[in-house]
Amino acid sequence: MSQNPVPxxxxxxPAPAAANxxxxxxASADLPDGPLIDAxxxxxxxxxxxxxxxxxxxxxxxNLAMALTAEVGELVELFQWLSEDASHRVxxxxxxxxxxxxEIADVLVYLVRLAAVLDVDLxxxxxxxxxxxxxxxxxxxxxxxxxxxxxx
Amino acid sequence: MSQNPVPxxxxxxPAPAAANxxxxxxASADLPDGPLIDAxxxxxxxxxxxxxxxxxxxxxxxNLAMALTAEVGELVELFQWLSEDASHRVxxxxxxxxxxxxEIADVLVYLVRLAAVLDVDLxxxxxxxxxxxxxxxxxxxxxxxxxxxxxx
Amino acid sequence: MSQNPVPxxxxxxPAPAAANxxxxxxASADLPDGPLIDAxxxxxxxxxxxxxxxxxxxxxxxNLAMALTAEVGELVELFQWLSEDASHRVxxxxxxxxxxxxEIADVLVYLVRLAAVLDVDLxxxxxxxxxxxxxxxxxxxxxxxxxxxxxx
Amino acid sequence: MSQNPVPxxxxxxPAPAAANxxxxxxASADLPDGPLIDAxxxxxxxxxxxxxxxxxxxxxxxNLAMALTAEVGELVELFQWLSEDASHRVxxxxxxxxxxxxEIADVLVYLVRLAAVLDVDLxxxxxxxxxxxxxxxxxxxxxxxxxxxxxx
Numbered sequence: 259m260s261q262n263p264v265p266x267x268x269x270x271x272p273a274p275a276a277a278n279x280x281x282x283x284x285a286s287a288d289l290p291d292g293p294l295i296d297a298x299x300x301x302x303x304x305x306x307x308x309x310x311x312x313x314x315x316x317x318x319x320x321n322l323a324m325a326l327t328a329e330v331g332e333l334v335e336l337f338q339w340l341s342e343d344a345s346h347r348v349x350x351x352x353x354x355x356x357x358x359x360x361e362i363a364d365v366l367v368y369l370v371r372l373a374a375v376l377d378v379d380l381x382x383x384x385x386x387x388x389x390x391x392x393x394x395x396x397x398x399x400x401x402x403x404x405x406x407x408x409x410x
Numbered sequence: 411m412s413q414n415p416v417p418x419x420x421x422x423x424p425a426p427a428a429a430n431x432x433x434x435x436x437a438s439a440d441l442p443d444g445p446l447i448d449a450x451x452x453x454x455x456x457x458x459x460x461x462x463x464x465x466x467x468x469x470x471x472x473n474l475a476m477a478l479t480a481e482v483g484e485l486v487e488l489f490q491w492l493s494e495d496a497s498h499r500v501x502x503x504x505x506x507x508x509x510x511x512x513e514i515a516d517v518l519v520y521l522v523r524l525a526a527v528l529d530v531d532l533x534x535x536x537x538x539x540x541x542x543x544x545x546x547x548x549x550x551x552x553x554x555x556x557x558x559x560x561x562x
Numbered sequence: 563m564s565q566n567p568v569p570x571x572x573x574x575x576p577a578p579a580a581a582n583x584x585x586x587x588x589a590s591a592d593l594p595d596g597p598l599i600d601a602x603x604x605x606x607x608x609x610x611x612x613x614x615x616x617x618x619x620x621x622x623x624x625n626l627a628m629a630l631t632a633e634v635g636e637l638v639e640l641f642q643w644l645s646e647d648a649s650h651r652v653x654x655x656x657x658x659x660x661x662x663x664x665e666i667a668d669v670l671v672y673l674v675r676l677a678a679v680l681d682v683d684l685x686x687x688x689x690x691x692x693x694x695x696x697x698x699x700x701x702x703x704x705x706x707x708x709x710x711x712x713x714x
Numbered sequence: 715m716s717q718n719p720v721p722x723x724x725x726x727x728p729a730p731a732a733a734n735x736x737x738x739x740x741a742s743a744d745l746p747d748g749p750l751i752d753a754x755x756x757x758x759x760x761x762x763x764x765x766x767x768x769x770x771x772x773x774x775x776x777n778l779a780m781a782l783t784a785e786v787g788e789l790v791e792l793f794q795w796l797s798e799d800a801s802h803r804v805x806x807x808x809x810x811x812x813x814x815x816x817e818i819a820d821v822l823v824y825l826v827r828l829a830a831v832l833d834v835d836l837x838x839x840x841x842x843x844x845x846x847x848x849x850x851x852x853x854x855x856x857x858x859x860x861x862x863x864x865x866x
Contacts, residue, residue, distance in 0.1 A: 294452035295518070299442050300536055307540065311547060312554040316643050320489045320497035320780075323482075324642035326517070327783050330475075330482050331635015337472045338628035339620050339860040341798065345472035349528055359530050362521065363539035365478070366447070366532060369517055376501055378511050380518060384452055387515035388459065395463060402464040404795040468795050476624075476794035479631050483787015490780035491708040491772050494645065556643040598756035599822070603746050604840055611844065615851060616858040624793045624801035627786075630821070634779075634786050641776045649776035653832055663834050666825065667843035669782075670751070670836060673821055680805055682815050684822060688756055691819035692763065699767060706768040 289388060293381045301374040304367060322372040329368055333361040441540060445533045453526040456519060474524040481520055485513040593692060597685045605678040608671060626676040633672055637665040745844060749837045757830040760823060778828040785824055789817040 308314055336358055337345050349355040373380050460466055488510055489497050501507040525532050612618055640662055641649050653659040677684050764770055792814055793801050805811040829836050 289455055290451050292451065293448075294455055295447070295449045295522070296445075297447040297449070299444065300446035303441055303446055303540060307543070310549040311552045313552075313556070315554070316556045318494035318497050319500060320492055320494050321642055323486045323489045323497075324638050324776075324780060324783075327482055327486055327780075328635045328639035328642055330479055331632045331638070334475045334479055334628050334635070335632035337475045338625055338632055340472055342470035342472045345470050345475075346527075348471060349530075358528060359535045360539055362525050362528075362530050362532070363535035365521055366536055367539065369514065369521065370447070373514050375498075376510060376514075378501075378514050380514070383511045383515035384518055387512055387519065388455060391459070397462040400463045400465075402467070404465070404468045472628075473794055476628060476631075476790050479628075480787045480791035480794055483784045483790070486780050486787070487784040490777055490784060593759055594755050596755065597752075598759055599751070599753040599826070600749075601751045601753070603748065604750035607745055607750055607844060611847070614853040615856045617856075617860070619858070620860045622798035622801050623804060624796055624798050627790045627793045627801075631786055631790055634783055638779045638783055641779045644776055646774035646776050649774050649779075650831075652775060653834075662832060663839045664843055666829050666832075666834050666836070667839035669825055670840055671843065673818065673825065674751070677818050679802075680814060680818075682805075682818050684818070687815045687819035688822055691816055691823065692759060695763070701766040704767045704769075706771070708769070708772045 289385060294384055294388075295381050297370045297373075297380055300367075301370050304371050305374065308371075317371060317375055319372060319376055322368055322375060326365060326368040326372060329361065329364040333358070333365060336361065441537060446536055446540075447533050449522045449525075449532055452519075453522050456523050457526065460523075469523060469527055471524060471528055474520055474527060478517060478520040478524060481513065481516040485510070485517055488513065593689060598688055598692075599685050601674045601677075601684055604671075605674050608675050609678065612675075621675060621679055623676060623680055626672055626679060630669060630672040630676060633665065633668040637662070637669060640665065745841060750840055750844075751837050753826045753829075753836055756823075757826050760827050761830065764827075773827060773831055775828060775832055778824055778831060782821060782824040782828060785817065785820040789814070789821060792817065 308317060336348065336354065340348065348358055370380065372378075373383070460469060488500065488506065492500065500510055522532065524530075525535070612621060640652065640658065644652065652662055674684065676682075677687070764773060792804065792810065796804065804814055826836065828834075829839070
């Protein structure tokens with residue numbers, strides 16, 4: 259980062275709804291054929307788990323979004339006092355590696371559950387997003403730059 | 411909820427490191443064979459996207475955890491003023507449905523990127539977690555109850 | 563909410579940097595004289611607490627923002643499975659009331675610490691924001707409507 | 715941080731409900747007399763703002779906790795790609811300094827609103843929390859150590 263940073267105002271892979279509305283055949287050409295992600299059996303396993311416990315009543319999109327938040331908070335807690343370098347080595351400690359794995363799993367479980375409840379196709383969603391991002395962050399202009407696309 | 415609620419103190423699918431340390435063959439028996447989730451090609455696509463832009467330097471686990479937080483915040487924003495019932499209907503509005511899809515994709519992209527950077531096997535992680543949760547939330551005792559497992 | 567909700571896309575009191583850049587004398591007229599908030603002694607107590615433990619080294623704005631996230635996650639966890647009605651009654655249970663109070667305190671402590679480290683005047687910040695919001699959400703047009711100001 | 719970090723598992727100022735249940739006269743002795751924080755007029759100004767717009771109906775504790783999450787996400791976004799050093803210099807850029815100020819204000823507004831709706835006394839809450847933390851993090855043992863109190 260520069261001495262007097264202009265902090266990036268966005269994640270490295272954002273995309274406003276407008277940009278996402280259309281999918282770029284150009285960018286899509288960079289994506290492999292076949293699904294980028296397949297979480298169907300995970301969604302089925304979670305649905306069964308919830309159904310067996312009569313938990314569907316708690317799994318409104320609103321509630322699941324909150325549960326997702328709480329789990330991300332637990333994940334962030336593992337990194338909050340670490341330097342970036344140390345965060346790369348977090349898995350060197352077995353007990354911590356397990357905690358990280360477990361928190362990532364918790365976040366993933368709620369995210370795929372939320373997608374299922376809202377009938378969102380995860381593969382279609384990420385393909386659309388990656389395609390939009392490829393248009394918004396041309397490699398030549400975005401190289402080594404974490405600035406928001408609007409600042410490129 | 412009761413008139414004088416004892417609010418649930420945990421997500422419906424939590425698990426402390428201790429419980430996760432061992433995996434339950436019993437609970438595992440409930441899980442289908444084969445991967446619950448396969449995100450390898452998504453991780454490869456994201457890695458390529460980042461490499462082409464020389465963004466690996468920004469993708470420390472610490473930074474990715476923060477980016478994940480910011481994206482979850484954008485997802486939560488879509489539901490914050492909605493009733494639970496309305497949150498189920500959020501996808502009825504096409505523009506909103508697209509925003510929800512895009513925000514879910516943003517969260518998913520950073521989550522699988524974080525897992526890749528930390529060398530976490532997503533399928534192994536969710537299998538271990540679901541198995542641990544099956545032990546902690548026996549269907550007969552957890553039925554219709556959102557209480558934390560410690561309160562069951 | 564309507565049967566086919568157009569979900570609000572923003573908090574009820576948002577404000578883009580542009581709108582905040584200027585402060586509205588009109589809206590300011592609605593604000594009482596004297597400070598809206600005085601947290602100076604809290605900031606001094608936290609600074610002393612950190613200094614006595616040589617914790618300043620951990621309190622970078624980046625780290626404090628992460629710690630704030632983790633605490634908010636713990637606060638959200640208390641409400642995630644509750645209906646809105648039940649969330650109003652959360653304090654009826656003494657043990658839960660204490661947890662809510664403690665989590666709110668944790669969030670507040672990190673927020674005022676972050677402001678202190680960044681030399682942000684909290685009173686000036688909220689005055690500026692409330693003034694900007696008064697311009698963006700005219701009472702007559704925003705009444706009973708949680709839509710984002712851009713949708714008013 | 716050590717080469718093989720045992721990452722801190724908790725914020726620097728946490729406290730379980732148990733520890734907070736009682737307040738330490740010893741630790742309290744370190745706190746100045748008089749309120750550490752006074753946000754009464756801010757709470758009144760926000761209450762008036764909401765009442766004038768008939769927004770009380772949206773301000774359930776559950777919804778406010780979500781709005782708080784979304785605002786924290788916007789704050790975190792400003793720091794996510796910055797090094798810790800750069801995060802200290804974030805205010806060197808005027809436009810960014812204003813964004814930081816505005817996001818901190820947004821978080822503060824929802825936090826004090828949530829406390830008001832739940833009838834939580836902010837000064838009492840932070841006094842109780844700081845007193846509990848003073849007991850859990852003795853200066854001599856916590857010095858220069860970001861480990862969770864359970865690991866001290």
